[in-house]
Amino acid sequence: MRDRHYKLVATxxxxxxxxxxxxxxxxxxxxxxxxxxxxxxxxxxxxxxxxDEFLWSNLDLVFSDETNVAAxxxxxxxxxxxTALAVFLGSLAGYALARFPRxxxxxxxxxxxLSNRMFPPVAILLPMFRAFDTVLGxxxxxxxxxxxxxxxxxxxxxxxxxxxxxxxxxxxxxxAYLDGYSPLRxxxxxxxxxxxxxxxxxxxxxxxxxxxxxxxxxxxxGSNVAVNTIQMPGFVQGAQKLWNLAALFSFVAVLxxxxxxxxxxxxxxxxxxxxxxKG
Amino acid sequence: MAAVDPKxxxxxxxxxxxxxxxxxxxxxxxxxxxxxxxxxxxxPVLVLLAIVxxxxxxxxxxxxxxxxxxxxxxxRYQFVWFDNFENVxxxxxxxxxVVNLVQYLVFGAVLEVILGTAIALMxxxxxxWNWMRTVLLICMVVPLMLPPAMxxxxxxxxxxxxxxxxxxxxxxxxxxxxxIEWFSTSLSLWSITFADIWQWTSLPLLIVYAGRASxxxxxxxxxxxxxxxxxxxxxxxxxxxxxxxIAIAFIIRFMDAYKYVDxxxxxxxxxxxxxxxxxxxxxxxxxxxxxxxxxxxGYAIVIFAVAAVLVTLFLKYLKKVLKAQxxx
Numbered sequence: 190m191r192d193r194h195y196k197l198v199a200t201x202x203x204x205x206x207x208x209x210x211x212x213x214x215x216x217x218x219x220x221x222x223x224x225x226x227x228x229x230x231x232x233x234x235x236x237x238x239x240x241d242e243f244l245w246s247n248l249d250l251v252f253s254d255e256t257n258v259a260a261x262x263x264x265x266x267x268x269x270x271x272t273a274l275a276v277f278l279g280s281l282a283g284y285a286l287a288r289f290p291r292x293x294x295x296x297x298x299x300x301x302x303l304s305n306r307m308f309p310p311v312a313i314l315l316p317m318f319r320a321f322d323t324v325l326g327x328x329x330x331x332x333x334x335x336x337x338x339x340x341x342x343x344x345x346x347x348x349x350x351x352x353x354x355x356x357x358x359x360x361x362x363x364x365a366y367l368d369g370y371s372p373l374r375x376x377x378x379x380x381x382x383x384x385x386x387x388x389x390x391x392x393x394x395x396x397x398x399x400x401x402x403x404x405x406x407x408x409x410x411g412s413n414v415a416v417n418t419i420q421m422p423g424f425v426q427g428a429q430k431l432w433n434l435a436a437l438f439s440f441v442a443v444l445x446x447x448x449x450x451x452x453x454x455x456x457x458x459x460x461x462x463x464x465x466x467k468g
Numbered sequence: 469m470a471a472v473d474p475k476x477x478x479x480x481x482x483x484x485x486x487x488x489x490x491x492x493x494x495x496x497x498x499x500x501x502x503x504x505x506x507x508x509x510x511x512p513v514l515v516l517l518a519i520v521x522x523x524x525x526x527x528x529x530x531x532x533x534x535x536x537x538x539x540x541x542x543x544r545y546q547f548v549w550f551d552n553f554e555n556v557x558x559x560x561x562x563x564x565x566v567v568n569l570v571q572y573l574v575f576g577a578v579l580e581v582i583l584g585t586a587i588a589l590m591x592x593x594x595x596x597w598n599w600m601r602t603v604l605l606i607c608m609v610v611p612l613m614l615p616p617a618m619x620x621x622x623x624x625x626x627x628x629x630x631x632x633x634x635x636x637x638x639x640x641x642x643x644x645x646x647x648i649e650w651f652s653t654s655l656s657l658w659s660i661t662f663a664d665i666w667q668w669t670s671l672p673l674l675i676v677y678a679g680r681a682s683x684x685x686x687x688x689x690x691x692x693x694x695x696x697x698x699x700x701x702x703x704x705x706x707x708x709x710x711x712x713x714i715a716i717a718f719i720i721r722f723m724d725a726y727k728y729v730d731x732x733x734x735x736x737x738x739x740x741x742x743x744x745x746x747x748x749x750x751x752x753x754x755x756x757x758x759x760x761x762x763x764x765x766g767y768a769i770v771i772f773a774v775a776a777v778l779v780t781l782f783l784k785y786l787k788k789v790l791k792a793q794x795x796x
Contacts, residue, residue: 195698202594206604209587212666213608216622219633223625236633282512289505298509300783305520307779309727311751312768313523315761319540320523340519347512372504403617403730408756418617422734425621432625439618446613451606458678461671465716465789466678 217440224437231432244433251438260420261442267331267416268399271338275395276388278339279346284376286347287354288362299351303463306344313340314408321409328409334416337405342395345460349394352464353387354380390456397446417442524772530765537759545762552766562767565745568657569726572746576664577725581718583665584672589706592680605677612670620731623663627651653743656736660744663731668724672717679713680706712789719782726775747771 755764
């Protein structure tokens with residue numbers, strides 16, 4: 190009796206899981222089909238679940254426009270440069286916090302750095318806007334975003350690198366010291382190779398966060414430099430709302446993070462949970 | 469995982485050694501100059517001072533002045549005591565947005581964590597084949613990787629009242645007979661919340677699933693031998709052991725929900741009639757679009773102060789969890 194009861198519940202759960210999977214994928218599927226519809230079909234009063242005809246020429250329409258390609262390349266440049274900077278600075282601080290906790294300010298320092306990621310960035314945008322305007326002459330350039338994205342990426346990188354450096358056994362490094370290695374050589378030969386997988390996952394997370402950022406980009410850049418999150422709304426803000434091209438552009442723009450995530454899911458759980466859960 | 473402070477964290481193991489020995493050992497470990505750690509941490513701290521602390525102080529300063537963009541460029545602004553804050557707290561628009569925020573956090577963050585946890589545990593207990601779990605998990609977590617702003621736009625298109633695909637599906641399945649006005653004053657915030665739940669349920673889902681997968685199988689076998697019912701296993705073993713993981717997922721999600729307004733920007737711009745505004749959105753609008761720097765600073769400082777309290781509490785909890793992990 191009890192077992193049959195459970196079977197019913199299990200079936201219901203199974204159905205729910207299936208439903209949730211479909212819900213999770215549906216907008217992505219919708220993006221895909223909308224991207225290849227004609228604009229007349231998008232505006233039709235009864236929406237269709239499959240395009241009447243796949244308009245592959247839409248791809249051409251989107252990517253023959255230089256500004257769209259430039260937006261993708263700008264985003265790539267900004268996200269990659271920011272990630273490199275965040276991981277570099279984060280590794281320095283993370284190493285100091287893991288190996289020399291007392292001298293580097295202890296756990297208060299670690300938690301203070303992490304807290305910077307949790308604060309709403311609303312308080313810093315205006316002054317930074319003004320600072321970039323005075324120092325760089327304009328905010329509409331790559332550098333301002335590369336620097337500003339450090340606000341959320343560097344604390345994360347520092348915290349996670351600290352976690353990964355702590356996982357690397359300290360004894361190995363001490364043994365290297367005893368063998369006459371200099372601290373620098375011990376770091377590069379012994380410690381660094383142990384944290385490379387962790388470092389990769391940190392880099393991926395930072396890269397995805399920078400790739401997906403919208404608010405800072407919306408405020409700071411727009412004409413010289415565009416990133417893909419502000420390029421996409423451009424398709425539907427004019428007199429003609431080109432929803433199909435917007436959908437196609439965003440479908441292409443979200444492919445890199447989605448593919449990276451599918452391949453490297455295991456490494457990213459640790460980072461997403463601030464190091465608490467081992468994936 | 470070792471504790472940050474050797475004295476505080478590893479006290480249980482090291483207390484049996486005499487003080488001089490510990491002291492000597494610490495000195496021996498630190499064979500690099502004391503300037504090395506300071507300079508290692510110094511560069512990142514300087515960057516944070518420049519891009520976070522300096523701006524925050526700047527905003528704090530202008531929260532007490534009647535600054536606008538014009539007066540800022542001419543350096544002509546006056547000290548106005550608490551006028552900006554008074555303005556914030558007596559403003560109907562702000563009070564309204566606080567109500568919206570509470571609704572958004574309860575149905576966004578809280579519901580997402582509950583739903584994510586439920587789905588993660590279901591996925592683990594109902595689906596027997598490993599490959600299928602992985603496939604379903606990956607499908608369910610795809611939304612996490614999409615940019616929130618683009619997600620918002622796609623949902624905007626799907627929820628279009630007159631020819632949107634969601635209304636079409638609801639009519640086909642018979643859940644509603646007439647097309648729903650998703651972006652009316654009463655529903656606009658809900659529409660944003662739906663898109664938000666769709667996207668962010670995957671974060672607690674992923675974290676809790678990984679936490680559940682790392683629990684030792686032996687405990688469950690012991691429980692089965694003892695004849696514990698499924699409900700007992702869930703309420704006495706699984707949930708208590710995943711308590712910290714769920715809490716961390718909640719903390720991360722909550723602080724993100726508190727600070728991000730991407731979807732509001734692209735989906736409704738706070739409208740119609742300010743019905744989907746959150747405090748953070750107002751602060752951005754007043755500062756960037758309306759150039760009321762002083763007033764925006766007032767909003768920002770209020771938002772910042774609330775976040776400071778929350779972040780302090782959350783980090784205290786995180787510290788406790790990490791300490792417990794280091795000892796276990």
